[in-house]
Amino acid sequence: MMKFALLILIALFGVSFASNDEGPITAQTVQKVGAKAYVYNPLLLGTNGTQKTDGGSRQQRMVGQWPALAGQGISQTVFTLEPCAMRPAHVHPRATGLLYMISGAKFMVGYVTEDGTPVNNEISTGASALFPIGLVHYQQNLDCFDATYVISYNHEDPGTQMTYASLQQLPAAAVAATLGVNTTGYSNLLSASPKGIFIKSSDPECVARCQLAPAKSGATVSAASVSG
Numbered sequence: 166m167m168k169f170a171l172l173i174l175i176a177l178f179g180v181s182f183a184s185n186d187e188g189p190i191t192a193q194t195v196q197k198v199g200a201k202a203y204v205y206n207p208l209l210l211g212t213n214g215t216q217k218t219d220g221g222s223r224q225q226r227m228v229g230q231w232p233a234l235a236g237q238g239i240s241q242t243v244f245t246l247e248p249c250a251m252r253p254a255h256v257h258p259r260a261t262g263l264l265y266m267i268s269g270a271k272f273m274v275g276y277v278t279e280d281g282t283p284v285n286n287e288i289s290t291g292a293s294a295l296f297p298i299g300l301v302h303y304q305q306n307l308d309c310f311d312a313t314y315v316i317s318y319n320h321e322d323p324g325t326q327m328t329y330a331s332l333q334q335l336p337a338a339a340v341a342a343t344l345g346v347n348t349t350g351y352s353n354l355l356s357a358s359p360k361g362i363f364i365k366s367s368d369p370e371c372v373a374r375c376q377l378a379p380a381k382s383g384a385t386v387s388a389a390s391v392s393g
């Protein structure tokens with residue numbers, strides 16, 4: 166039990182890794198932090214290990230959650246997306262992502278190249294998909310069953326900038342002009358703007374086909390579509 170508590174402490178605070186950020190893992194390192202520091206099981210952390218929200222859940226395995234990744238240039242997140250839910254448009258400023266589809270069908274992945282070309286694909290179980298560093302991208306489950314996938318990143322702390330939420334931090338007049346709407350139009354968009362890490366019922370055709378309860382506000386769905 167003591168050992169378990171110690172492991173949790175190391176996992177949460179990672180004090181022992183501070184002096185080892187850049188260096189190789191050596192016999193001394195392993196002796197200092199213990200072999201168990203090199204595995205990470207979010208299930209042992211109970212609800213702390215999984216972010217469950219409307220539309221899906223996420224288990225991040227980044228340096229913040231798993232200090233052993235410090236200096237290793239790699240990290241991972243495991244996702245479950247509910248039927249018709251999506252992971253809205255976002256950017257990782259420090260990493261390229263490589264998705265592996267554990268289980269799913271009718272699963273949309275896409276990004277936009279730096280010169281504006283859309284790269285959209287439908288994938289299913291066993292496929293991989295690339296999301297290049299710094300480019301706006303999304304995932305959307307258009308199947309009537311949960312989709313499960315893992316994304317690995319070539320940075321221990323990839324960072325995530327949500328595209329639509331970020332845009333909203335600019336002056337309203339600047340955003341309204343960017344979107345080509347007047348201030349009334351922009352405040353309507355803002356009031357319908359989705360807030361979470363996932364968007365539930367993101368596609369009306371999917372919701373009808375899968376016979377799900379429609380989203381509470383139709384406006385939420387169209388605002389989400391505007392973001393990308």
Ligand SMILES: *[C@@H]1O[C@H](CO)[C@@H](O)[C@H](O)[C@H]1NC(C)=O
Pocket residue numbers: 173209210211212213
């Ligand atoms: C979850 O996090 C809280 C707050 O940091 C902590 O008190 C609790 O012990 C954690 N639970 C587990 C199972 O690690």
Ligand SMILES: *[C@@H]1O[C@H](CO)[C@@H](O)[C@H](O)[C@H]1NC(C)=O
Pocket residue numbers: 347348349350
């Ligand atoms: C804002 O734009 C909408 C839609 O184009 C239009 O119906 C409305 O009259 C405009 N409002 C103002 C104050 O210009």
